[in-house]
Amino acid sequence: MSLRHAEFLLLETFTGIRRNAFMSLAAVSTITVSLLLLGGLRLTIANLTQMAETLAGRFEMRVFLHTHLPTAQRDSLWKEISALPGVTGCRLVSKEEAWPQFRRRLQGAVDLTDLEGENPLPDSFVVRVADLTRMGAVADQIRRLRGVDDVLDTHEEAERVASLTRAVRAGGTLGVVLLVAVAAIIVGNTIRLTVYARRKEIGIMQLVGATNACVQTPFVLEGTLHGLVGALLALLLLGAGYTYLHDQIRQSLPFLELLPPSTSLVLSQSSILLGVGAGLGLLTSALSVHRYLRT
Amino acid sequence: MIEFQNVSVVYPNGAQALREVSLHIEKGEFLFLVGPTGTGKSTLLKLVYRELTPSQGQVVVNGEDVTRLPASRVPYLRRRIGVVFQDFRLLPQKTVYENVAYALHVIGTPYREIRRRVALAIDVVGLGRKAASYPGQLSGGEQQRACIARAIVNNPPILLADEPTGNLDPEMSQDIAQLLNDIHIRGTTVVVASHDIAIVNALRKRVVTLARGRIARDEAGGGYSPDEPEAC
Numbered sequence A: 001m002s003l004r005h006a007e008f009l010l011l012e013t014f015t016g017i018r019r020n021a022f023m024s025l026a027a028v029s030t031i032t033v034s035l036l037l038l039g040g041l042r043l044t045i046a047n048l049t050q051m052a053e054t055l056a057g058r059f060e061m062r063v064f065l066h067t068h069l070p071t072a073q074r075d076s077l078w079k080e081i082s083a084l085p086g087v088t089g090c091r092l093v094s095k096e097e098a099w100p101q102f103r104r105r106l107q108g109a110v111d112l113t114d115l116e117g118e119n120p121l122p123d124s125f126v127v128r129v130a131d132l133t134r135m136g137a138v139a140d141q142i143r144r145l146r147g148v149d150d151v152l153d154t155h156e157e158a159e160r161v162a163s164l165t166r167a168v169r170a171g172g173t174l175g176v177v178l179l180v181a182v183a184a185i186i187v188g189n190t191i192r193l194t195v196y197a198r199r200k201e202i203g204i205m206q207l208v209g210a211t212n213a214c215v216q217t218p219f220v221l222e223g224t225l226h227g228l229v230g231a232l233l234a235l236l237l238l239g240a241g242y243t244y245l246h247d248q249i250r251q252s253l254p255f256l257e258l259l260p261p262s263t264s265l266v267l268s269q270s271s272i273l274l275g276v277g278a279g280l281g282l283l284t285s286a287l288s289v290h291r292y293l294r295t
Numbered sequence B: 001m002i003e004f005q006n007v008s009v010v011y012p013n014g015a016q017a018l019r020e021v022s023l024h025i026e027k028g029e030f031l032f033l034v035g036p037t038g039t040g041k042s043t044l045l046k047l048v049y050r051e052l053t054p055s056q057g058q059v060v061v062n063g064e065d066v067t068r069l070p071a072s073r074v075p076y077l078r079r080r081i082g083v084v085f086q087d088f089r090l091l092p093q094k095t096v097y098e099n100v101a102y103a104l105h106v107i108g109t110p111y112r113e114i115r116r117r118v119a120l121a122i123d124v125v126g127l128g129r130k131a132a133s134y135p136g137q138l139s140g141g142e143q144q145r146a147c148i149a150r151a152i153v154n155n156p157p158i159l160l161a162d163e164p165t166g167n168l169d170p171e172m173s174q175d176i177a178q179l180l181n182d183i184h185i186r187g188t189t190v191v192v193a194s195h196d197i198a199i200v201n202a203l204r205k206r207v208v209t210l211a212r213g214r215i216a217r218d219e220a221g222g223g224y225s226p227d228e229p230e231a232c
Ligand SMILES: Nc1ncnc2c1ncn2[C@@H]1O[C@H](COP(=O)(O)OP(=O)(O)OP(=O)(O)O)[C@@H](O)[C@H]1O
Pocket: B011, B012, B013, B015, B016, B017, B036, B037, B038, B039, B040, B041, B042, B043, B044, B086
């Protein structure tokens, strides 16, 4: 394709948009709304997943050792627990470390004076596991180790959170897939309407010697452009809305930690929305024109 | 240059528009296609630029069997044939100027050349003052002339005109007939389907009369009178 031809096709595209301004407006606004829904859903899922993960990260078990366990045995136990499959972290809380905390917590409630500086607490480990659903099994393994007195695990709560996280992930993926399908149908129909309104032109262009590519290109460029502009508008609206919401919530519900509107979030949203918008615009317009090409 | 061999056309709804038509048109010839309405004149022309393919028979244009032409070659066939459509077929979103220019743009003519040729073609059909109007803003006769300008703008070797004077007053019709004749004199093969007795008789060219999808008469330098083979 020569430069002159490319220029002609570009001019055709813009004249087409200008002279069908109303249809273009309808297409762009429909695309904006459907991508707004898609972007909104993705933000919601990202936040829910993040919350579930934060929550999951708080689950750990406490392994209490026998009091007066020799240091060497304590260290080998630490090695053993750290090496267990599924364990991601094992931190020692020595009785010296635990004592002041313990005292502070019980201050005033219990009279500790008769302990006379004696420290009744055992050494303990704080153990984290990668997969919350395996917490119970790991706890049982640890319980069987020599030198371990008791294991305080929270696996029931942990499992509930884990299954919640899974549900959020699965539901979110399903939702995104469904919304992309819905967006595809809506965008497809709108773009098909813009082409349908001009189907006679397609036949005429062919009759005066335009090749299929020559007829198709301006329509496809137009559809892609509509998709891109719709996605951009959706991104702007979403960005402004989310930043506002984030600030509001940080002030009034500070315990609810929303994802900050960071660069990576913006990048992930823009790539998805622009990609889906442009892709759908391109694909549906190409298919629509193809329907009305007669040869 | 254009050859019909035993051509029949049956439309999908069963209407038989042409029956075993054989016709040979020489390069550089001028031919009138006449006959009552509904006898297949437009159908015959549509076969030449492959808007239709026959149910039976062959249509050869410039040595090429257009019934077997692959779809990708069809645009190139159409670029060598200027067509004045009975129903104009102007692009509604484009001005007269842009409509005429479109036929040149699709074949990659340089812009400067396009400006010159389009201005000339529009001038020849006397539409100079309407160049910036959209088809919806034109009278039937003006649309018809815009369509003629588009058909002749790239000097095609073949010009097909389907009722090119159907919407014009007698004086304008004479001008258009003269224009068609000028184009013919420059070497173009011209086929005109027409009811317009005045211009058929004025030019005294070969006249092929169709009746109910068949060729009823084929006369060189003939005239046309409406009481001839009236079908019904
Ligand atoms: N697309 C179509 N589908 C079905 N039948 C058609 C179609 N086009 C034309 N016909 C029929 O084919 C016959 C020939 O039509 P055609 O348009 O070739 O006639 P014509 O000679 O050009 O008539 P006119 O002088 O009125 O323009 C007519 O009987 C018409 O009803």
